[in-house]
Amino acid sequence: MLNVRNLTVNLGRQTILENLTLTAQVGQITAVVGPSGAGKSTLLAALTGDLSFDGSVTLNGHDIARTSTTRLAEIRAVLPQATPMSFPFTVLEVVRMGRIHKTMNNRMASEALTRVGLHGFEGRFYQELSGGEQQRVQLARVLVQVWEPVAQGSSRWLFLDEPVSSLDIGHQLQVMRIIQDFAVRGGGVVMVMHDLNLTAMCADSVILLSNKMVMHQGSPRDTFRDDLLSSAYGCKIAVNRAPEDGMFLLPQVACAAS
């Protein structure tokens, strides 16, 4: 379980996140949503140990500020929003960078590529791929790093920064299925999302950030309410029900901040 208590992040003199308290459970997808500048990526960076912060963040009971880089790499993997690379690595070479132990099977790289729909891309150069393909190569690398969602009785975690931002709708669904599968098999997932509809469809728990703070955390049904979303995003949003208990959101044309 991911437990965050009184998290405050300052960059220079600016406070980016103020006194956040939230949790994420294993076996679930926890999505972080909110308007641009609300601090979503900063939150993810703090949770993955990239930024220093005040407060406490524990992952599976480990205080992440006191856990070694090597140990953290064994229990969680992180997918950045975009990963430009300056040297001509092949796709296979990039995915193999996720092998943090020599004991890891070399076949995993090809299997992971198949799962993200890039079978046959092994020999292609990473730099030649489109943004969406690069994103999926990186997802394959991340999957190799935490291959088993549960290892030695303890769950592993995926932290994803907008994993579907540069993908078309078909690949968005494919990636969401991979992430859901990871959670169903006992892993924990925390992901920053921009697309509220996709979040409503796939997330088990939603953290709505606004103005440096957690405005609400709960199931999509609890969090995606007209009043909460409209106030967080500063425009009128209507939440609608689709058949079979689904949900979709429509931004109202007459946008007004107040």
Added chain:
Amino acid sequence: MPTAEQISPATVCDGDRSATTRRIVWLLGALLAASMIVALATGSAGTSLWQALSDVLQGRELSLRDRVVLLDIRAPRVLMGCLVGAALAVSGAVLQGLFRNPLADPGIVGVSAGASLGAVGAIVLGGALVVWTVPVSAFLGAWITTILLYRVATRRGRTSVATMLLAGIALTAFAMALTGILVYVADDTQLRDFTFWTMGSLAGSTWSKIYVAGPIIAIPLLLTPFLAKGLNGLTLGEAAAGHIGIRVQRLKACAVLIVAAATGAAVAVSGGIGFVGIVVPHLLRLASGPDHRYLLINSALLGAALLVMADLICRVIIAPAELPIGIVTAVIGAPFFLWILLRQRGIVDL
């Protein structure tokens, strides 16, 4: 976007280049051995290595002249060529991995200028009395310059190519200016001592210089394989490298120390030999990919072989006179650098 052919001519159908790369290690090892033998056998003195070898094998005593030419002149020079070539090429490869771009070279980004300043400072300020002070102060000069460069060019884990190259120009200019001041206050003997720094030459190689510079170059080079996995991970970016378990701060500190020691000692014994650090790793990336587990060892082998051959050219082309080797490497390396710059223009924002 560049096409596959532009990035690398190597065949990479299954994406795994490790087998090809391992073969290249052996090939380069053979190339280095061959170039060392040719360099030992060739020279303006007309001493024959083969004649000397057969003499030794038949139990005959070597003539004094042959002994001096082979063992005291050519052998230390060839060995020094290997050490300096390997040091410069590996320094280039490590710096490029550290800055995550292929344009970093100890000569271009000011590390060599910092080393020269340290070496000249040691000579002029009287420290040259002890044999160790010149390479050690060259190392300190290179170390301080590399740290300054990294601080200036890297912000929040991202390196700007333009800032790195411009900072390199500024650091070089500053180090050269301070060197100029030292030259101004130097006496005649000291002036003669460091004239060769401006040229770059292996002509002054002696066994005693090898005993001093050898360990300062060889120890860091032997440590570089431990950086390979980290440098590979670093190409994903500093944060992502940390996420796969690499201790980034420690890696960077080690890389900077290794570059400073190897470049510092190389510059202290041979002066400003430029462009080896950029040409060698770039050629190897074209041939066998950017995996540092192979790139670093291959850079050491090819750098050593190329410098031994370049030095051979310098010795024989206008024999009995000699061309400074820095001129040869610059004539080949400078256009090569421009070529890389042109290819990079489309990929990275300069």
